[in-house]
Amino acid sequence: MKKLLGIVVLSLLLSGNAYAHNKDKFVFLICEDSFNEMYEVHIDFRKKTVSSFNMKSMDSIKHEITKTTERWISAKAIDNDNKRIIIHRYVGEAEFQEFKNGKWKETSYDLECKKIKKNF
Numbered sequence: 001m002k003k004l005l006g007i008v009v010l011s012l013l014l015s016g017n018a019y020a021h022n023k024d025k026f027v028f029l030i031c032e033d034s035f036n037e038m039y040e041v042h043i044d045f046r047k048k049t050v051s052s053f054n055m056k057s058m059d060s061i062k063h064e065i066t067k068t069t070e071r072w073i074s075a076k077a078i079d080n081d082n083k084r085i086i087i088h089r090y091v092g093e094a095e096f097q098e099f100k101n102g103k104w105k106e107t108s109y110d111l112e113c114k115k116i117k118k119n120f
Contacts, residue, residue: 029087031094031113041087041094041113043073050075050085052096061085087113 029041038055043065050063050073063075063085071090077083082099092115096108 028116028118029094029113030116031111033108033112034110037108039094039111041085043087050087052085083107 025045027043027045029043031039031041033039040053040055042051042053044050045065048065050065051060052063053060061083062078064078065073065075066084067074071088073087073089075085075087077085084097084099084104085094086097087094092113094108094111094113095106096111097104098107099105
């Protein structure tokens with residue numbers, strides 16, 4: 001009886017993490033705007049950073065995640081507090097914004113993002 005109880009308790013302890021959320025995940029997005037500008041966006045939840053890379057102009061910006069909700073991820077640029085990226089988690093849209101004249105204004109238009117996986 002003790003062995004059976006030990007097996008049950010041990011199996012409950014080991015199976016408790018089976019459905020736990022893995023926080024050190026990476027997410028890769030490819031986002032394209034209406035002007036055919038393509039961006040590679042890398043989200044690192046463990047380091048709380050978002051990196052964006054413009055494939056046309058070869059510009060790269062690193063952001064620090066400031067707010068995460070069920071729907072949105074908001075991250076400010078590390079080098080410039082007046083720039084940020086906002087990513088919608090369900091719709092697959094993102095936008096780059098800049099703080100001008102006391103308001104956040106969109107600097108990229110209709111960024112549609114697709115989650116991708118590494119090919120090799």
